Amino acid sequence: MGELMIVMDSTGRRRFLKKCLAGVLLGTSGRMGLLAAGEQGASLAKSRVVIARDALLRGAGTTVDSRRMLSLLDCAMQALFDRDNPIEAWKKLVRPGETVGLKVNALGGRGFSSNLQLVEAICERLQEAGIRANDIVVWDRDTDELEHAGFHVSTGGNSVQCFGTDRVDYEPDLVTHGSVGSRLSKILTQRCNVLINVPVLKDHDGAGVSVALKNMYGVIHNPNKYHPNGCNPYIADLNMLPEIRTTMRLTICDATTASYEGGPGYKPEYSWKNNALIVSQDPVALDYTGWQIIEHKRVEKGLKTLEADGRAPHYIATAADAQHRLGTNDPRRIAVVEV
């Protein structure tokens, strides 16, 4: 993104997007967000997956620059929603009065959790789109993990809320779908009616990759039960739960630092500074795209593909199958837009 003009006029932007779409690498209709579904035609359009990059995201140092991150996020959101203005893009997603949960991933600790500058940028734009600060909850399963990852825990007051499920517990009753029977976080069921998924792009020892769909393991009380057989069909079944499916509107995958091996924990030797965001309303298409990025990196590093390593993420195909229809894994139906 370093060379990309963030602010374009309408004609320029459309020309730019047209060019991007003409160069589509992969190609769906996935599950569109509630507000975007009508305009995009969920059943007919390709699923758009935007990959926004900024080679200078960290400047000369190792820390992500907040200003450049905000620009990168704007660039991704404008390309995803085909809007000239970032606030207009966000208004396509949320309405004032809604309560928004940002499901981050703090399991990887400070080195490999959802990027703080990214989460701050999302919160800033949500508020500019009319969401009250205290109607935004940044959350994951455990408050200590959030703190350890660098998040500032906040409960009450008028600021953005940030805490783990350990502060409010899980619902007492199990919800089930297929192979899954779990208790859901009360943050999901009682504190937010819109879910924005903010996972990290990772290799995963069990599932093959951990991107959007796998991040929902952090909303249940018993994720450790769902790792056999490459987490398949557990990941897909979990994402079928109505409490997840009906609230999930967008995934903003933090691919600023990503791993191609040794995941999901942080191992710097198998990670790289990718300086990118991957954004989509189709979590299956996003996972498929993330998988391809990781495979390319593995090839570059001289490693076997995940398939050859016996770790292909078969859960992605399950999530797209006729029993789940959570999105598409058909590259002909995924429009990857690189900005």
Place this chain on the structure above:
Amino acid sequence: MTRIHLSKRAVGVKAHGLLLLMLGVAMLLHSSCKRQSGTDQSFFPASNEVAGWAKTGEIRTFEAADLWKYIDGEAERYLKDGARRVSTTDYKFHNKVDATADIYTMGSAEGAEKIFKSEPAVDVKPIQMGDEARLSSQSLVFCKGAYLVRIVAFEESAETQQVLLQLGHGIELRLVR
């Protein structure tokens, strides 16, 4: 009424039983606590025991049954090779380098070696430490006996590797075969 008019002996027996019960509950809580004390604590050098390194975090220990709470998604691999627990804490070197040190206690040296060898040697160099070790620009991994040690730094600088080695040696010296 009968319970009110207990004899002194009965009261004594009951109090003794209650004490035992409380002791049992306390032991149970202690054993499942995330931040428990244990022998692994002594493996972590105290602040400035290794020059320049300050221990900045408390030691957290996750037993085998709770390993997933620390390394969800990887726990199965470690358990398969006999992991008994992991202890972890944070360090800081002169306000320049932050690091996390994990010490996995496996059931045997073979288990530690299996985990070590299962990780590909990409962008790393082998070094002399413990039984086997490798160093990357931001991490040091080594096994010694039934222990697997992983130290991860969050900043990459000219001195990161050197100071990681120093902290690694500090831990290695404390590991008992």
